Amino acid sequence: MNLNHAQYPGIDPQEVQTRGELSRYLDQSLSGEYVTTLNDDEFTQTSTFVKSYLVEAHSTDRAAFTTRLNQVFIQILPRLDPSLYLLYDKYNNPYFADIASPRFMALHSIEKTSDTDYTLDKLTAGDVPKFDRTWMPTQFLRGIRRGKMMGFKFGFERFVQGLRDPDSDLHLASGLPDGGRRARFRMAVSEDVTAERDYRAIQNSELFSGRKALEHIQFTAIDQKGEYISNRVYTDGKIVGKGTSIGSHLATVEAVLTSYTRLLEKIEDHTLGWVNKGNSVVHTGEPFIITFPGDLEITNLMELTRSIVRPVKPFRLLGIPHELSEERVDVEAIDLHTGDPFALEITKEWLRVYLPAGACGNVVARLYSNLQRSMHSDIQLATGDGEILFVEDGE
Amino acid sequence: MKVGELEVVNAFFGFCTLMGNTWPAPLVPLGYRVVGIETEITSILDQNDRTVVPDIVCASAKKHHALCVDAKSSTVDKNQERAYEALEPRMLISQGVVPPDIDPSRLSNDSLLVTAREYSQKLCFSLDKIGVCLPVVAADEMCFSLSYGQIHQSELHQVFTKGIPLRGQQWPRHFVPFNSRSSIAEMVATVIRALFQLLHRGGAFSIEDIASRAVPHWDLCGRAEQRGFRDQIAQIL
Numbered sequence: 356m357n358l359n360h361a362q363y364p365g366i367d368p369q370e371v372q373t374r375g376e377l378s379r380y381l382d383q384s385l386s387g388e389y390v391t392t393l394n395d396d397e398f399t400q401t402s403t404f405v406k407s408y409l410v411e412a413h414s415t416d417r418a419a420f421t422t423r424l425n426q427v428f429i430q431i432l433p434r435l436d437p438s439l440y441l442l443y444d445k446y447n448n449p450y451f452a453d454i455a456s457p458r459f460m461a462l463h464s465i466e467k468t469s470d471t472d473y474t475l476d477k478l479t480a481g482d483v484p485k486f487d488r489t490w491m492p493t494q495f496l497r498g499i500r501r502g503k504m505m506g507f508k509f510g511f512e513r514f515v516q517g518l519r520d521p522d523s524d525l526h527l528a529s530g531l532p533d534g535g536r537r538a539r540f541r542m543a544v545s546e547d548v549t550a551e552r553d554y555r556a557i558q559n560s561e562l563f564s565g566r567k568a569l570e571h572i573q574f575t576a577i578d579q580k581g582e583y584i585s586n587r588v589y590t591d592g593k594i595v596g597k598g599t600s601i602g603s604h605l606a607t608v609e610a611v612l613t614s615y616t617r618l619l620e621k622i623e624d625h626t627l628g629w630v631n632k633g634n635s636v637v638h639t640g641e642p643f644i645i646t647f648p649g650d651l652e653i654t655n656l657m658e659l660t661r662s663i664v665r666p667v668k669p670f671r672l673l674g675i676p677h678e679l680s681e682e683r684v685d686v687e688a689i690d691l692h693t694g695d696p697f698a699l700e701i702t703k704e705w706l707r708v709y710l711p712a713g714a715c716g717n718v719v720a721r722l723y724s725n726l727q728r729s730m731h732s733d734i735q736l737a738t739g740d741g742e743i744l745f746v747e748d749g750e
Numbered sequence: 751m752k753v754g755e756l757e758v759v760n761a762f763f764g765f766c767t768l769m770g771n772t773w774p775a776p777l778v779p780l781g782y783r784v785v786g787i788e789t790e791i792t793s794i795l796d797q798n799d800r801t802v803v804p805d806i807v808c809a810s811a812k813k814h815h816a817l818c819v820d821a822k823s824s825t826v827d828k829n830q831e832r833a834y835e836a837l838e839p840r841m842l843i844s845q846g847v848v849p850p851d852i853d854p855s856r857l858s859n860d861s862l863l864v865t866a867r868e869y870s871q872k873l874c875f876s877l878d879k880i881g882v883c884l885p886v887v888a889a890d891e892m893c894f895s896l897s898y899g900q901i902h903q904s905e906l907h908q909v910f911t912k913g914i915p916l917r918g919q920q921w922p923r924h925f926v927p928f929n930s931r932s933s934i935a936e937m938v939a940t941v942i943r944a945l946f947q948l949l950h951r952g953g954a955f956s957i958e959d960i961a962s963r964a965v966p967h968w969d970l971c972g973r974a975e976q977r978g979f980r981d982q983i984a985q986i987l
Contacts, residue, residue, distance in 0.1 A: 484950070627925070629970065634846035636970060638763070638784040642922070644770035673946065675939040682919040687927070687939040694950035696943050696963070698924040705772055709924040711966060739768035 368449040372435035377451050377463070381405050382601040384465035403465050405601065407608045408475050409592035409615065411487040411692075411717055412452075412460035420454070423485060427478045444474040458616060459489075461608050468595075475593070481671045487692040487717050489592035489615050490724040493569040493732060494745035496590060499611050502576030505585065506545040507554050509563065510570030513538035514669075514729045517659030519652040540566045545573065558747075565650065568724075568732040576603050590724060618744075619716040625738050628712025641739025642700075643708040643719055645726065648733040653703040660684045660701055666691055669725045672718075674699070690718040751891040751918050753866040755805055756926060758821035758889065759787065762806045763925035765914065772920050776909045781812030783849075787926060790972040791818070791845055793833040800833035803972065804861070809848045814856035815903045816848050822886075824869035826876040834861035835882055860901050864889055867897075874898035885910075891918030926967065930978025934986055940964045941986045957983055 366380045384403045414420040421431050421440075428450070430443040440452040448466040464471045479488045491499075540563065544550045550573070558567060570590055575598070577583040584603035587595045588611060596604035627640035653659055657678050664674035664686050674688030686699040695714035700707040708719055723736045723745075736744045751757075764773040766782045786807035793800050804818035818837065839857040842848050848857065863886045865873050870888035874897060877884060885899035887910055895913035928936045944963035948955045961979050962968045971979065 627966075629967065633850035635785060635849040637849050638766075638925075641767050642769055642924075644772055646770070675942065677939065680919060685923055687943045689943055689946055689950075694947050696947060698927070700922065700924060702919055705770070707769065707772060707922070707924075737770055739770060741768070741770055 368441055368451070369432075371441065371451065372439075374436055374439065374453075377439065377453075378601055378605065380451075381463055381465060381604070385596070385598060385601055385604070404468070405596040405604055406464050406466075406468060406471050407594045407596070407604070408462045408464075408471070409489045409594070409608070409612055410460045410462055410475070410479060411458060411485075411489065411715070412454065413458060413485045414454040414460060415457045420485075423483050424452075424478075426483045427474060444470065446470050448474070450474070456612060456616065458619075459612050461612060463608075472593075480668065481666075481691050485693060487715075487721070489590075489611075490717065490721040491588075491590045491592070491611075491615065492720070492724040492727055492736075492745045493567070494747040495614070495618065496569045496572045496588060497747050499588060499607075499614055500572055500574040501607075501610075502574050502583075503548065504551040504554065504572065504574050506543065506547060506550050506571075506573030506587070508543040508545075508570045509540065509557075509567050509732075510590075510728060511538075511540040511563075511566035511568055511732065512729055514662070515659055515726070516662040517653060517655035517657070518730065519654050541570075565648070565731040565733060568728040570728075576607075578603065590728075618720065621744070622710075622716030622719050623714075626710045626712045626714060626716070640710075640712065643710065643744075644737050644739065645706040645708065645723060646735045646737065647704060647706075648731050651731045651734075656681065656684050656701060656703060660686060660699075663722075663726070664688055664699070669729075670722065672722075690715065692717070692721075751921070753889045753891070755821040756923075756929060756932065757921065758819065758864045759806050759926045759929075760922045760924075761889070761894065761916075762808060762819055764922045766808055767925070769922065773922055774914050774916065776914055777808060777810075777906075780905055780909075781810035782808040782817065783810070784925075785809045785816075785849055786847055787967045787970055788929065788972060788975050789847055789970065791837065791841060791847055793837050793841060795829060795833045795836050800829060800836075802830060802833050802837065803975075804834075807847055809852060811849070811851045811853075813903060813905065814853055814858060815906070816842050816852075816857065816859040817901075817903070817906065818859065818861045820861065820863055822863045822865045822869070822873055824865065824872040824876070826873065826880060826882070828880045828882070831863075831877065831880065831882040831884060834863075834884055837861055858902060860885065860903055860906070862887060862901065864894070866890065870897045891921070892916055928965075930971075930975050930982060932982070934982060937964070937982055938986055941983055945987075957987070960987075 365383055371377050371380045384405050424431050428442040432441040438455040442450045448470050450462050450464045453461040479486050544553050571587050573587040575585045582600035584596050584598040584600045586607045625640050629636045630639050660676045663670055664672045666673050671691045672688050674686040676684050676686045678684050684701045688697055693715045698709040726734055763784055765777045766784050768775050788803055789807050790801050790803050805821045806819045809816040839859050843854045861884055863884050867888040867890040874886050883899055885901045886897050887894055888897040893913045893915050896910040901907040927940050941964050944960045957980055961983055
């Protein structure tokens with residue numbers, strides 16, 4: 356059976372020129388009006404999820420932005436609204452890129468998740484410069500929920516090395532091929548009204564110690580008329596919506612985007628550099644400190660560093676580790692998403708990040724949230740003055 | 751661990767910068783900020799101009815004070831140390847060394863020599879011999895402490911008299927990763943990183959472009975220091 360997307364009688368994406376029309380186009384998916392063809396004369400009405408992906412895109416230079424998009428999308432069509440683009444991937448799936456934010460792009464689609472995930476991976480894997488995912492740590496994800504929490508998923512994968520597993524004598528060090536015996540842990544609660552209680556109970560218990568990093572969170576928000584949205588928000592910026600209110604879905608997208616933008620701005624407020632003061636200069640900023648919890652035993656610091664500073668997913672860093680001693684390794688690194696330089700100083704208790712002024716703060720969020728998911732979920736990120744950047748509510 | 755010029759510069763950066771509990775920052779509550787690296791300052795000595803180049807300059811609007819720090823080995827240069835001694839607040843103001851939020855009418859200054867602890871006795875003896883009375887801080891991987899003379903700013907004097915305890919593996923190294931006297935081995939990683947950045951960006955570039963990316967304080971360097979960097983980078987390339 357060859358399943359093609361049809362334009363009739365659903366809304367033709369080519370006709371969408373404004374945000375109002377985009378809203379109606381996305382809404383047809385929620386309301387089950389979206390139509391697919393099975394054969395030339397056979398239609399079926401389906402209800403799919405609305406997918407929105409938040410992508411750091413740096414779209415201020417429109418020409419450069421669309422050139423970069425062209426590496427993944429075969430068509431890039433401006434809309435009447437200058438902050439909207441209609442894009443088609445290589446499977447001819449339509450997407451709408453909302454670039455009202457100069458920094459982030461919200462990419463909306465109602466097509467098959469397998470296709471849209473694949474396309475987003477291509478766009479943000481690092482081959483196309485300047486595009487990056489969001490990297491929302493556990494505490495941040497918890498902070499963006501509203502309405503009622505209905506689900507969550509812990510996802511932990513030990514893709515860093517040089518550590519001793521706290522629960523066994525197994526050395527997670529050299530000799531383990533990638534993807535071989537990497538410790539993995541997944542635990543999900545879905546569509547459950549007790550999700551909030553379950554989450555808190557697990558967080559406050561000794562269970563799954565160090566592996567309680569969220570991969571996604573699910574909540575349901577209902578307005579006064581009973582219209583609702585059930586949103587699942589993933590750590591990498593994917594937001595899946597189902598329900599009856601497209602407005603609520605778009606409100607979630609906007610709220611997450613705004614919070615994440617503020618977070619990056621806050622990170623970038625602490626970058627290191629020289630500021631002109633009259634005829635003089637003053638050095639400002641401070642390094643970020645990532646502190647490792649006491650029950651995390653680092654057995655080989657150089658091995659740990661090499662497994663973090665790698666040009667592949669998820670860290671996407673290039674660097675030259677320099678072992679000063681068994682207790683200290685330094686790295687001159689490059690963020691492969693932007694080409695920005697930064698430096699790391701790593702000990703067995705903490706890691707300092709020196710981010711120069713002008714560099715993109717997303718690298719700090721990427722580093723921290725991936726360490727949380729691969730090293731220990733209780734590691735902390737703080738500014739030099741001791742402000743912990745991510746604190747879970749209720750703590 | 752050998753305490754050399756760069757270790758002193760990065761340590762003082764750290765003393766003026768909050769870094770959680772990974773490094774002491776006793777100069778932060780006193781309001782000190784780093785306002786210069788390798789800044790060329792002209793002093794007047796015996797009615798002749800004499801340029802000094804302190805490794806790091808810190809200043810505090812709160813204490814109306816500037817501190818010029820020079821890292822030393824065991825030897826002294828009589829005229830240079832005398833030129834440091836002759837530095838006056840108005841010279842720092844007129845040459846744009848201190849930021850405008852410092853009240854010029856209340857500014858005072860100190861020059862401080864910092865040396866590795868094993869050299870401190872010899873350095874103090876040499877200073878005594880030439881009749882120069884600059885304060886000397888002795889440093890090793892455990893502590894920075896005053897070993898000779900007096901710092902005129904009383905709270906700063908107290909800080910260094912009491913000593914600043916350290917842990918060697920916590921030493922910051924990336925405020926100023928190298929200077930023009932550093933070895934090629936010390937510079938190579940940062941230069942390669944700058945080179946990669948430029949290749950990532952595309953288009954043509956010069957040694958100057960590499961230097962300005964590799965050296966965080968490039969714009970602050972004097973001509974001699976910039977020339978030194980360019981030569982080192984050319985050798986690496």
